[in-house]
Amino acid sequence: MLSACGSLGNAPRGADSLLDIINPQTSPTTAAILATDEYNAENRYRGTTMLAAAPFGGDPIYLELYIDGTDDPDPGVRATCIRALGRHGDPVHAPYLINALDDEDSKVRIAAARALQRVHTDDAIPALIETIKEEQEPEADARAAAADALGQYREPFVVQSLIAALRDSRLVVNNRVQHSLNVMTGQDFGVDHAAWLRWYNETDDLFAAGQLYTYPVFNRKKRIVEYLPFVPQPPNEESSTPVGWAVVAPSLVLITESDIDAIRNHRHDTILGHQFVGIVLDADDHELINKRVVADVNITDPQSSFALRGIGQHDPDRSILGLRNTPGCLSERFQIPQRNLIVVPDGIEDERAVFASQLAAAIHVSRIERIVGKTFVTVLGGDLSALLIAQIMSSQNASVRLLTTRPDRLELCAKWGIKHRDLTEVGRRADQDIVIDTLSEPDSIPTALAMARPRGAVILQNNPIPAITDAQMAPEDLAMLIERELRISGSRCGTLSDGISALQSGSIDLSGLITKRVSFDEVMSGMRAAIEPEHIAVLVQMS
Secondary structure (H helix, E strand, O other): OOHHHOOHHHOOOOOOOHHHHHOOOOOHHHHHHHHOOOOOHHHHHHHHHHHHHOOOOOOHHHHHHHHHHOOOOOHHHHHHHHHHHHHHOOHHHHHHHHHHOOOOOHHHHHHHHHHOOOEOOHHHHHHHHHHOOOOOOOOHHHHHHHHHHHOOOOOHHHHHHHHHHOOOOOHHHHHHHHHHHHHHHOOOOOOOHHHHHHHHHHOOOOOOOOOOOOOOOOOOOOOHHHHOOOOOOOOOOOOOOOEOEEEEEEEEEEEOHHHHHHHHOOOOOOOOOOEEEEEEEEEOOHHHOOOEEEEOOEEOOOOOHHHHOOOHHHOOOOEEEOOEEEOOOOOOOEEEEHHHEEEOOOOOOHHHHOOHHHHHHHHHHHHHOOOOOOOOEEEEOOOHHHHHHHHHHHOOOOOEEEEEOOHHHHHHHHHHOOEEEEHHHOOOOOOEEEEEEOOOOOOHHHHHHHHEEEEEEEEEOOOOOOOOOOOOOOHHHHHHHHHOOOEEEEOOOOOHHHHHHHHHHOOOOOOOOEEEEEEHHHHHHHHHHHHOOOOOEEEEEOO
16 A cells, blocks of 8 residues: 555655645645635635644634634634644734634634633633533533633632533533632632632632643544554644743742731732743743743733833733732742743852842832932831842942831941941931832831931832821921922833843842742742841742
């Protein structure tokens, strides 16, 4: 039989099986001609399917073809174009998938729900929630696929919607809902609606035990004939993370004041940890795989009005890695949008790279007010933020001083050549041009106000912000603010690339800042140590 086909040496390039030799693959040109045949829907379906299955099917010219096909009059063509966008598209193409959830044809709706398992965007959540409702979507396979897609969105209201969907009359939907709940929460109450609801009402930390989300794929065992040479293998896929997301294995994690505050005030509802350096295990941008990275902790919809104005870190709907709605990096691996990642240059060691976010925030503080040429600039505090801010600012203005009650921090300043004094020895003479308050103490803001000169500036960088009560912020403090015409600014995160650039420059001395290391198994010990005032930076060695 093989001799009848000619020698294998004459087989078409890329032939992997006997069937490929007998039926050579259609060329891209032929497939494109078929896909654009306006008179024959069958040809459009075949051509689009061929292109979508090809390695080059994600090229921009073909993505445009799939987009055009989402409005095709033939439902088969619409469905295959939606599948193609799910395979090759990214969040930019999500609106086409979301719109297809309302298509009149059930096959298109099923394809759209399955495509949204692979393309992550918060904009899809409302439509997916509507799709899992039996009264809204009559097709059980569409409801099941939408339930799978919702498993990637760790929001309390998504959990509520999935629990409600456990009452669906079809077992296939119940099973996929239960699977998503298990992935999101790490809990397993089967399809017991009452048990899930009871757990939801009694639990503050819904996502603490959550697992990584990967989209479901086709996978089956080989049939006997498929063990023979030249017989095509099963068209199995490898499950992966949704488009735009990466899986990272953290190497080092920095325990921050925000982590401590979340524990202290029971405000966390997810796995903690948000400042790290790690290795990318998986990403749809294959160039990122195996690279060392750090990340912007603010996860924002890039199309939000805040992000479009360049202030996505202030979007009230943002997630924050490890602090709000997104599990953090204190785990063996975690997921984060790959757009948030920055590759760490080879010359920066992990022990330095883990400080990139803190440095970025310090640089941001230095840019809020012009400090060059100012005679008196004071940094209040002795924590990691204060020490980095003092280093950054003193490189721009030699008059910058740091005030703290910690002798060991004053010694560090002496080593770095930064002016310093004990806070208790300094008067409040209203003579400072700029005062940066990094203290997390109730009386720190009145202290900063008392030090600032008329028309001076006070920058609040303390995190968490101390509660201000009538006893701590007296009317005379407010009167002082008005009478002196003081400017008060807040400061949060900076631009992560600035932190990396500062590390590359070698101008920042981080020696002496790491005061304790713990293993992943000792993370709670590390948290307790980070609370103690003698520690500056506590690192968790993850592996």
